[in-house]
Amino acid sequence: MAAAAAGTRVFLEVRRRLQSALLILGEPKEGGMPMDISVVPCSLQVKTPEGCTELQLPAEVSLVPSSCRGLQYVPGEGLHLRLQVRAESDAKRISMFNQSLQAQGCCTFYCQSCGEVIIKDRKLLRVLPLPSENWGALVEEWCCHPDPFANKPLHPQENDCFIGDSFFLVNFRSDLWQPRPELAPVETQCSSENHLKLKPKANTKVICKRCKVMLGETMSSETTKFYMTEIIIQPSERKFSIIPRSQFVQSVIAQCLVELSAARSTFRFTIQGHDGKVYILLWLLNSDSLVIESLGSSKSIKKFPLLEDNLKADSCSAWNAVKVLYQPCIKNRNAEWPF
Template sequence: MWNVMGIFGIYIMFFRELIPESWPVDITVMPSSIEIKMGEDCKALSFPPEVMVVPPSCRGLQYVPGDGLHMRLLFQADLNTKSLPAVGESLKPKKRCTFYCQSCGESIISNQTFLRVLPLPSEDWNDLVDEWCCHPNPFNNSILQPQNGDCFLGPNYFLVNSGTESACSGSEILNTDSQGAASKSSDSALNSKANSRIICKRCKTLLGEIMLSGATKYYFTELLVQPSEENFTLAPRSAHIQRTLAHALTELSSTRSTFRFSIQGTDGATYILIWLLNSDTFLVESAGNMASSNVFTLLEFGMSSDSRPSEIWKAVKLLYHPCIKSRNKELIDAWGNDAGVRTLTFPSHTCLEMLLILSQSNISLPPSLRWMNSFQVAFLKM
């Protein structure tokens, strides 16, 4: 939960259904709502009780072909914005938790208690030791290996000791030999750690993999973590992926000053190039059906005649390039040779889902806001 007090922000609103043929139109701006009258038809856009409009701030009223009617407003917010916790934030030492497959809800690891939950350093930490030490690297070729009861958190995955597999009842190991043939096994991870992947027994979704060191790596996008004493609730897939990716991007940008990211699949292919712009965006959306929304403001603003209150969320704004089907190959090579670009790896099917989510966000924007330079624009809700 993000506590935000006294926020002031400029919102750009688009009323798509207001075309010149429907004029004249009367627009009344009030502290808690906006009323739009077209003849005898009157519709109201209500804001959350924590959000107040500054009525005299209405300016920039203009009609843009293809977008609709534009209007700029100044908002004042005194609110607790909804920002659901990331998967890693749900993992606490000495607290019993259960891992579920995010796709189907199957219990993967039941009633697991970790004695230590620690963040991992950057993946190139060992390369920097020479700069820290005045003598030969004492950690040369060392690997951060979780012991029994350990859970190490990466930006988009976590590592556990292979012994944790003994508590695993909802997954199985898929072994791939050098010829590409696959076989399934329920034996210990130590007996099948090379080129092994972990899949859900029920839906066969890729959940993680067995590292060559023997540690088990799970992707945050594929699992839900809840305290064992709480009832399980399966979150919508799209919302879970958005939240996981947004948290990874913002965490890396704040701790390592990284704003450009290459999203790669477990197959080694690059799917998306992302440039993070803003991590302090607020998304206000209607409690009604967004599919029929004709009003947009910094992501979407639903307008309905029943004046139901809206909800406000924290979101991130980003630019992206899709890279499937050999698109943007030169840019992929350039970013791949840039030390300022961070690579994040996810299961390949999840990368395609991410690209679909970004595309849906982009197409929901008015045409004038869908592109910035050569990049496409999208938002992710946290």
């Protein structure tokens, strides 16, 4: 897939289930600008006095030129045009950058931010999904005898990896010979009985030694919880390569939303910080979108900072995406997000 000379910003969202697409042509200059749009099944081309932009479509997507309709101008965005497409369904829509684990494989755990090795050459004999967070209540409802799992936490044994909704549980017992990630400095808090006495607060944060990013938390002396947004797990024989931070986090969150929505039949979610504070409310609108975009110049990139890592100026790219409606829950929207 390649883009031609720099020109107008072109954005195409393809809905696989609806077999339809929305085409958005970048905001024209004041006073309008002549524009020639050519649509063929495998590509579309936009010509302006400033240049030409061509968008080549993936092999599994083709446009229906005769279906173009609903041309309108939206202030702040540009020209909108709807048309029909023929798109193949794709069961694996969201990429986790090969984050999926398989038993019997030898894996290495890396810090996603800097590439520091956290666990090296770990052979996983069992990779098991954890039950939902309210599984204990379900056992009490369906069992006529006392809950045999009461007060028994699910901790992995050696060479186990348990997968939660947004984290991995790993046993560190067999990695005592390896350099471990750091623990955060011990904090102190006032005793409720005597304000003059200080007692140490439980230290559970796991910090990357190189970049000092919080990777997870300790659950016990042998079990560590790693957050999916901070860890990359790859086969040991594969060479590690840095993935842009925003691109990786978006992919992980999208994967979590899709899986949780399917498992729990819900489309409403919240994103919380480590302190339990809710930062964002999310509503999952759809998960079958294919986004194809061409940025004509670096000025366009500045309008869409989340795309800085995905696209370079005068380039074209396509990726699978989920569409969400979000509502920030903090007053200062420029504050640092928990991820």
